[in-house]
Structures are given as C-alpha cells and as structure tokens.
Amino acid sequence: MGATIVEKIFSSRCGKAVAAGEVVMAPIDRAMIHDITGPLAIEKFKEMGGRKVFDRNRVVMLFDHQIPADSIEAAQNHVFMRKFAEEQGIFNRDLREGVCHQVVVEEGLAAPGEIVVGADSHTCMYGATGAFATGIGSTDMGFALKFGALYFRVPDSIRIEVEGTFPRRVSPKDLILAITGDIGADGATYQTLEFTGNTVQNMDMAGRMTCCNMAIEMGAKAGIVPPDTVTRSYLAGRGVMAPLEIASDPDATYAEFKDYNVSTLEPQVAVPHNVDNVVPVGEVAGTPIDQVFIGSCTNGRFEDLAAAAEVAGTETFDPKVRVIVIPASRKEYLKALKAGTIERFVNAGALVEAPCCGPCMGGAFGLLAPGEVSLSTSNRNFKGRQGSAEAKVYLCSPATAAASAIYGVITDPRGV
Amino acid sequence: MKVWKFGDDVDTDAIIPGRFLTIYNPMELAKHAFEGTRPEFAMGVARGDVIVAGRNFGCGSSREHAPIALLGAGVQVVIAKSFARIFYRNAINTGLLPLVCAETDGIHDMSEIEVNTLKRIAVVEGKTYHLEPVPAFLKEIIEAGGLVEYAKKLEEVPLCTVSR
Numbered sequence: 001m002g003a004t005i006v007e008k009i010f011s012s013r014c015g016k017a018v019a020a021g022e023v024v025m026a027p028i029d030r031a032m033i034h035d036i037t038g039p040l041a042i043e044k045f046k047e048m049g050g051r052k053v054f055d056r057n058r059v060v061m062l063f064d065h066q067i068p069a070d071s072i073e074a075a076q077n078h079v080f081m082r083k084f085a086e087e088q089g090i091f092n093r094d095l096r097e098g099v100c101h102q103v104v105v106e107e108g109l110a111a112p113g114e115i116v117v118g119a120d121s122h123t124c125m126y127g128a129t130g131a132f133a134t135g136i137g138s139t140d141m142g143f144a145l146k147f148g149a150l151y152f153r154v155p156d157s158i159r160i161e162v163e164g165t166f167p168r169r170v171s172p173k174d175l176i177l178a179i180t181g182d183i184g185a186d187g188a189t190y191q192t193l194e195f196t197g198n199t200v201q202n203m204d205m206a207g208r209m210t211c212c213n214m215a216i217e218m219g220a221k222a223g224i225v226p227p228d229t230v231t232r233s234y235l236a237g238r239g240v241m242a243p244l245e246i247a248s249d250p251d252a253t254y255a256e257f258k259d260y261n262v263s264t265l266e267p268q269v270a271v272p273h274n275v276d277n278v279v280p281v282g283e284v285a286g287t288p289i290d291q292v293f294i295g296s297c298t299n300g301r302f303e304d305l306a307a308a309a310e311v312a313g314t315e316t317f318d319p320k321v322r323v324i325v326i327p328a329s330r331k332e333y334l335k336a337l338k339a340g341t342i343e344r345f346v347n348a349g350a351l352v353e354a355p356c357c358g359p360c361m362g363g364a365f366g367l368l369a370p371g372e373v374s375l376s377t378s379n380r381n382f383k384g385r386q387g388s389a390e391a392k393v394y395l396c397s398p399a400t401a402a403a404s405a406i407y408g409v410i411t412d413p414r415g416v
Numbered sequence: 417m418k419v420w421k422f423g424d425d426v427d428t429d430a431i432i433p434g435r436f437l438t439i440y441n442p443m444e445l446a447k448h449a450f451e452g453t454r455p456e457f458a459m460g461v462a463r464g465d466v467i468v469a470g471r472n473f474g475c476g477s478s479r480e481h482a483p484i485a486l487l488g489a490g491v492q493v494v495i496a497k498s499f500a501r502i503f504y505r506n507a508i509n510t511g512l513l514p515l516v517c518a519e520t521d522g523i524h525d526m527s528e529i530e531v532n533t534l535k536r537i538a539v540v541e542g543k544t545y546h547l548e549p550v551p552a553f554l555k556e557i558i559e560a561g562g563l564v565e566y567a568k569k570l571e572e573v574p575l576c577t578v579s580r
Contacts, residue, residue, distance in 0.1 A: 014576040023553045023579045036437050040480055043440070048567035066438070073438035121478040121502055137480040137506035139563045147573045151553060185425050186472035190501050219472065221501055274425055362434030382429040382476060389433075389452025 002249025004157045005226050006192045009113055009132045009246065020156035020253070027149050028058070029131075030109055032118035034100045035063035036361075037138045039077045041119050042084050044142025053088050054148025060109055060118075061085055062093035064100050065357045070364045098329030098355030101125040101297040105209060106331055108238030112227040113246050115152075117144055122297050122379065124215045128208035129235060130227030130246060132192075135216060155221045156255040157192040158183075159248075162199040164263030169413040171307060172207035173299055173377065173397035175199075176214045177268035179260060181278025189219035191255055194248065199262050200225055205234045206303035213298045214379055217275040267413055270395035273383040281400055287410040289394075290372040291322045293386075294350075294401050296360045299377035300328030302335040308377075308402035309341045311413050316348050318408030323350040324366050326358040350405075359386045368393075375410060377401050417464045419540065420457060420491075421525035424470035428503060430454075431474070431482040439481070442488030449485040463490030466531060466538075468523045470496065473514075474503025483512040493531050495520060495538060495547065508554050509563035516548040553579055 003011065003019070010018045010026055018024050033041050038061065045053070053059050061081060069075035078095075085092035097103045101122050110116045112130030117123065119141040126133035134152075136144070144150045162175065193215045200208065208225045215223030225231070226247045235241075267281040294300075294308050305327060317323045325345045327333035333355055336342045345352055359366030360378040367387030368374055374386050374393045381393035394410065403413035430453040432445060439445050450457040467473075467486065473496035474482060483506050486494065493513045497520055507514040513533065523529070523540050530539045536547040550558065560566035 014578075016576065016578070018578055023551070025574050025577055027575060037478060037480065040440055044564055047564045071438060077438060119478060121476065123478075135478045135502055137478050137502055137509060139480060139509035140505060143563055143567050146567065147570075149573045149575055153551070185475055186498060186500070189472070189498065219475065219500055362429065363437060367435075380427075380429070380476060382427045384433050384452035385429050 001253065002251035004248045004252040004254065005194060005224060005246055006132055006157055006222065007154060009115065010152070010154050012113060013115055018154050020154050023151060023153045025149050026115055026152050028117055028144050029114035030058050030060060030116040031141065031144050032060040032100055032104055032123065033141060034065060034120060035074065035077055035081065036065040037119035037141065038081050040138035041141035041145065042081065044139045045145045048142055048146050050142065050146040053090065053145045056089045059090045059145065060104060061090050062097055062100055062103060063095045064098060065361045066364045067095035067356050096330060098332070099297045099300060099357055101213065102300065102328035102332065105129060106238065106329060108235055108240040111235060111240045112231065117141065117150060121216045122213050124220065124223045125209050125213040125297060127212040127215070127222050127224035128205060130225065130231055132222055132224065134222050153190065155190055155192045157194045158188055158256045158258060159194050159196060159254045160258050160260065161197040162195065162260045162262060163197050164199055164261040166262050167265065169311065169399045170262065170265050170267055171397045171399060172203060172210045174265055174268045175260065175262055176211045177270055177278050177395065178265060180214060180217050180276050183218045185217065185274055185276040186219040188215065191220055192222045192224055193218065193220045195223065195225045201228060204303060205230060206301040209301070210298055217379060267397060267400045269400065269410065270381050272381050272392040272394065275380060275395065281410065281412045284394065284410050285412055288373065288408060289321055289375045289404060289410060291324065291366070291368065291374040292401050292405040293324050293359045293366065293374060293376040293378060294398055295326030295328065295358050296378035297328060298379045299398050300326060300332065302332045304377065304398040305336045305341050306339065308398035309344045311399045311402040311416055312344060312348050312406065315406045317350060317405040319349065321405055321408050323405045324353060324359060325350045326353045327355050329355050362386050375401055375404050417466060417529050419523055419525060419527045419529045420461065420465055420467050421523065422467060422469040425472045425475055426469055427476035428474055428479050428482040429476055432479065432485045437479060437481055442484050445481055445485035446488030449489050458489065461489045461491065465491055466529050467491055467494040468520050469494065470520060471498045473499050475500035478502045480506045480510060483507045483510045487512050508557055511562040513558065517545050519545055
C-alpha cells in the first residue's frame with residue numbers, strides 16, 4: 001500500500017514505516033520560538049529539568065510580535081529570551097529579521113522531508129517547502145527543546161487538487177479563502193492539507209506559503225506542497241542543496257479528495273467573525289472601512305506588496321482610511337524598497353512599518369476602536385483579534401485591500 | 417459546580433485577547449478570560465465550574481495562555497463536541513482536562529453539573545452524558561499531572577516508538 005508524503009516524512013525520520021493514525025515520538029529537525037510564546041516555553045524547559053537545549057543550532061529564536069517593545073512587560077520578555085540565547089549559545093535574530101514564519105522559510109531553515117515545530121499556529125506555512133511543519137504550545141515546545149523530539153499522531157491527509165489559471169487580480173489568497181469557506185473552520189482537524197494540481201505547480205513560493213499558512217484556519221495540523229523544481233530552485237538560492245525526492249505514492253490512502261478550479265474564481269472576503277465565513281467580494285462591496293492592513297505572514301511578501309501596489313497605481317488612498325503596510329521580513333522590505341513599491345505606498349498615504357506581526361497580533365499597535373472596521377490581508381478575523389471585540393475584521397487579498405484603500409469601502413480589484 | 421455554556425468555534429483570542437499575552441501568571445490571566453466576548457465570566461466563575469461548548473473549542477492561536485487562563489479561573493474541565501488540535505494538546509499538557517461529548521446541545525448555561533472523570537460521565541439536571549476517552553498516549557501525561565511532570569520522570573525519550 002502506498003504512503004502519503006507526510007507518512008513518508010515520518011517513516012524516513014523514524015527509520016521505520018509509520019502510517020496515519022499511529023502515534024510516534026519523532027525527532028525534531030528545527031524548533032522556532034518567538035517573543036510571545038517563547039518565554040513560557042523556556043520556563044517549561046527549565047521546569048522539566050532542562051539544562052542544555054537538544055541542539056542550539058536547531059533552535060530558531062526571533063522577536064516579531066511586540067517589536068520594538070511596546071510595553072515594559074514585553075521588554076522584560078525580550079531581555080529574558082536574550083539571556084537564555086546567550087546562556088545556550090543560540091543565535092538570536094532578535095527584532096532584526098521580521099515575522100518568524102517568513103524568516104524560517106527565506107533562510108532555508110525548513111527543507112523537504114524535515115520535521116519542524118514552532119510555538120505559533122501558523123508554523124504550518126513551512127509546508128510550502130515540502131517540510132512537515134506544525135504549530136505547538138509552549139509546554140510541548142519546552143519538551144521539544146529538552147529532548148529534540150515530540151509525540152505526534154501521524155495525520156491522514158486531504159488531497160487538494162487545484163486546476164486552472166488565476167484571472168487577473170485573483171490570487172492564491174482568494175483560493176485559500178475559498179477553500180477555507182468550503183472545508184470549514186474544523187473541516188481538516190488533525191489532518192494535513194496536501195496541495196497539488198497544475199495551479200499549485202505553477203504557483204510561486206509566495207503563493208504556496210499563503211496557502212499552507214492558512215491550513216490551520218481549517219484546523220489542519222499541516223499544509224504541504226510536494227517539492228518540485230520551484231521548491232528546489234528557491235531552496236538552492238538559500239543554501240539548502242539536494243532536497244530529498246519525496247512525493248506521495250499514486251496509491252496512497254487519503255481521507256478525502258477535493259477539487260478546485262481557479263479559472264472562474266472571484267476575489268474572496270472572509271467576513272466577521274470567522275475565517276470560514278467566506279463570500280465573493282461582490283457581496284460585501286461598498287462596506288465602509290476605517291483601516292486597511294497589508295502585511296503578515298500570510299501576505300506580507302514582496303509579491304503581495306507588488307500586487308497591492310499594481311492595483312494602487314498612482315492613486316492616493318482615501319484619507320479617511322488608515323492604511324498600514326508591513327513587509328513580512330527585512331529581506332522582503334528591501335526588495336520592495338528597491339522596486340519602488342514602498343515609495344508608491346508612502347506617496348499614496350500609507351503608513352509603512354518595519355517588519356513585524358503588526359495589527360494581526362491585536363496587542364502591539366494598529367488596534368481598532370469599538371465600531372471600527374478593518375480590512376486585512378492577514379489570517380484571522382476573530383472577535384477582538386485586532387483590538388476591540390466591538391470592532392469588525394474582514395480578510396482579503398492584497399489586491400482587494402489596495403482597491404478598497406483607494407475608495408474607502410470594500411472594492412472589487414478587478415474593476416479598478 | 418455550574419455550566420458556562422459556549423457555542424461552536426470558540427477561539428483562543430476570545431479566551432484570552434492578544435493584548436494580555438505578556439502575562440503568564442494564571443490568576444492574572446484569569447482576570448481577563450473572555451474579556452471581550454463574555455465579560456461576566458471572569459467575575460462570575462467559581463472554582464470547579466465547567467465550560468461546555470460546541471464544535472472546535474480553542475481554535476486559532478497556539479497561545480498556551482488560553483488553558484492557563486481557564487485554570488487560573490478555577491476551571492478544570494472543558495467538555496465540547498470537538499476541540500481544535502493545538503488547544504487540546506495544550507490543555508492536557510497544562511492539566512486542564514478536555515473531554516469530548518457528542519451531545520452538548522442539551523446542556524444549558526448555568527445548569528448544575530457533576531463530572532465523574534473515572535466513570536467518564538457528566539450528570540446535568542438528572543441526565544447522564546457520556547464522555548469519550550482520551551487517547552492512550554495522552555492519558556499517561558494526564559496521569560502524571562501534565563507534561564512537565566511527565567517529562568521530569570523521563571530519563572530519555574522513547575525515540576521512534578510507535579503506538580496507537
């Protein structure tokens with residue numbers, strides 16, 4: 001009987017055949033901690049009697065949620081983590097590099113066939129590289145830091161096959177929002193979403209990251225794109241050589257098969273207060289907005305900023321709307337600077353912030369007052385996610401965000 | 417012991433909003449539990465009260481502050497039709513017992529509830545509800561009193577051992 005790519009990753013890393021449903025104590029190739037969940041993970045590591053982390057070179061530490069420190073408490077957390085990094089000899093990227101998930105992928109810290117954990121739910125984004133990557137809590141992370149291993153129930157997989165060519169100004173974000181609306185907020189709980197088909201094969205790494213990033217919004221344990229030439233050339237430029245040839249067998253067992261075609265896909269919007277509450281943009285067009293956020297681990301890459309800037313053109317944004325643009329990392333920021341994208345946003349009236357989680361964190365800055373409405377390229381629209389529980393958050397693509405920023409109401413980017 | 421009844425898809429931003437994540441003290445976190453979505457919870461909850469919910473309880477962020485806030489509030493058991501994966505693991509790791517029950521629709525807010533974890537039943541208004549067992553490998557962690565205690569006793573990890 002054949003195996004899925006995820007079953008193969010666990011089998012390969014454990015040196016024996018394991019199948020979906022089995023529970024295995026598997027070795028960890030990389031563990032990521034940031035400023036919000038990291039301090040507690042370190043505390044738990046110490047409570048467990050941890051003295052030295054399993055491998056200091058396999059621990060990724062950086063700060064992205066509350067940077068520069070927005071409170072004395074945040075500053076103390078940063079100090080605590082810096083001290084731990086120093087004691088352990090862990091290379092701490094501190095607040096310099098950007099949003100954790102973007103940094104892990106762009107620095108080649110997740111590779112095909114690896115098992116990667118992060119103390120953050122959107123860790124599933126690294127599946128875009130062909131790694132098995134999943135978000136865990138701080139106590140599980142404490143355990144992983146100590147032992148370099150963790151219990152996993154090997155997940156079964158839903159095979160998502162996507163065909164067709166994206167229409168103009170329709171993007172992978174619209175696709176993954178449509179899939180989330182279809183599968184539902186718990187439709188993939190404990191499972192892996194395996195993204196395949198022509199559209200995925202033709203998708204750049206930025207788009208694949210957007211899709212894998214939002215797997216958690218369906219309850220999935222991981223999202224994964226089987227590595228191909230796109231993956232290999234991306235990773236080759238990041239010092240990851242000779243990635244494993246790894247793919248699902250044709251006769252692998254899947255929990256479900258889902259087919260999508262993007263050729264007729266319209267821009268999608270997730271309306272408050274659930275991510276699976278998804279409608280075509282036309283249904284909410286004209287909704288007044290107070291704030292637009294273009295950024296996050298979901299949509300803060302250069303490709304996303306460029307797509308937004310293309311729609312914005314030389315227009316200025318509606319002065320009644322606060323437009324906040326945050327590149328996902330220092331490297332993506334530099335790309336956007338060199339391409340003139342940042343200048344275009346600044347000219348249009350946007351506030352451009354240094355790479356970090358921004359308003360998606362719901363605590364640092366860019367918070368909403370009661371009654372306010374935000375349109376955001378990030379991943380969650382839960383009540384209170386970006387400030388007041390009386391505020392509303394809509395989710396969309398970078399193109400829809402830019403079109404809406406021009407008019408001050410939710411706007412179909414295809415008509416701009 | 418009374419029931420605090422919630423619906424489907426209770427997310428971890430609702431349990432503890434992002435602006436309180438610099439706090440790690442359970443009692444302090446508990447003061448802000450459900451602050452935006454159910455403001456009467458933090459003041460009204462009593463030790464031993466039980467949260468009963470629909471599907472997908474604890475979806476969203478991996479923040480362990482969520483089960484810690486509930487523990488700080490005195491809640492030791494959450495009963496739901498289903499749990500989001502990360503919250504479920506976090507709950508077991510921190511000593512909050514997440515129990516699956518298919519029939520939570522019949523359980524109402526503020527009802528008196530008795531939970532017997534050994535018999536795996538909950539009794540509400542004279543009616544008995546059956547609670548599903550937790551997976552065997554997690555039971556060991558629960559019996560140890562959470563993952564920290566479990567890890568303390570572990571000499572070395574049983575790497576690559578497989579169970580079901």
